[in-house]
Amino acid sequence: MIFLVYMVFGAIAGLLAGLFGxxxxxxxxxxxxxxxxxxxxxxxxxxxxxxxxxxxxxIFTSLGAIKTHHKKAAIEWYLVKPIAVGMLVGTFIGVNTALTIPAIYLQASFGVFAIFMSLSMMFSQPTATQHRLPGSVALGVTGALIGWISALFGIGGGNLLVTYLTNRRLVIQKAVATASTCGFAIAIAGAASNAVMGWGNPVLPVFSLGYIYLPALLGLVSTSFLAANYGAKIAHRLSARKLKRLFAWMLLIVGLRMLISIWY
Structure with a gap:
């Protein structure tokens, strides 16, 4: 039964990865x-x-989305390199930071972060005063910051990166495609760091690779790759405005649920 739950949420995660980067x-x-x-x-x-x-x-949701976005020639590869390098550094630092924070504070921070992102998605409006994309150094620093935040909360950083890129005159489809590609760097660094940091922890259950729980990963991966591919196809056919609003409400519920679960 639990494995089926993993599969369902893997499909949801993959769909969101393809749709929103x-x-x-x-x-x-x-x-x-x-x-x-x-x-x-x-x-x-x-x-x-x-x-x-x-x-x-x-790692797997990113691959599924990248495959489709690349076919559509939507990935801005000249942006991927500096941002991804920064993300690798930021993710490594973020994993080490997360392991020094008590779990209850990390959970509370995750709840607040989800609510913040929800409200940002609900009320953000496109503006005519967008900024141009900066140079490679500034992009690398931005990538490092997003990587650090992503490692703290176990996310791909796409929400942050898509918002950043669209505010700097990159069309939404290309921002989503580029964010999906950069998210792969966060995933690789985060997975490797967590595997090493958790190695040998005596309270870990069997079938764990460091802090990575392999049965759960298998359930997620079994559906996430194909779902991400499908989500990316939808992203190139439909306006994401209504879907983003629905996702924002989902984020709000998730954030509130995480905060409530601390006390109840």
Missing amino acids: IGGGVIVVPALVLAFNLQGISPEIVFYMAIATSLTNI
Whole structure:
């Protein structure tokens, strides 16, 4: 039954990855926290495991989305290199930061972050005073910051990067495609770091690779790749305005649920 839950949320994460250029962690992380608690996994490592498994799953959701976006020639590869390099550095620092923060504070921060992103998506409006894209150094610094935040919360950073790129005159389809590609760097760095950092932890359940829980990862991956491919196709056919609004409401519910679960 739990494996079926993993498959369902893997499909949702993949669809969101293809549609919006995000890794789907804002949905996967709270779902994994709930599933791991039901399995009786030690509360002190549940959130760390959810983040690690989510980041690893993003490797596959990113690949599915990249494949379709590349066929549409929507990826701006000249932006990918400096941003992705920055993300690799920021993600490594973020994983080490996350492991020094008590899980309850990390969970509260995740809830606040999800609510903030929800409200940003609901009320953000396109402006005529957009900024031009900066040089490689500034793009690298931006990538590092997004990578750091993403590693803290187990997300792909697509929400942040898409917003950044569209505010700098990049059309939404290309911003989504580029964010999907850069998210792959976050996933690789985050997965590797969490595997190493959690290695040998005595409270980890069996079938764990560091903080990555392999049964959950298998369930997520079994549906996420194809779903991401499908989501990317939809992104090139339809306006994402209504879907973004629905996703914003989902983010709000997820954020509130994470905060409420701390006390109840």
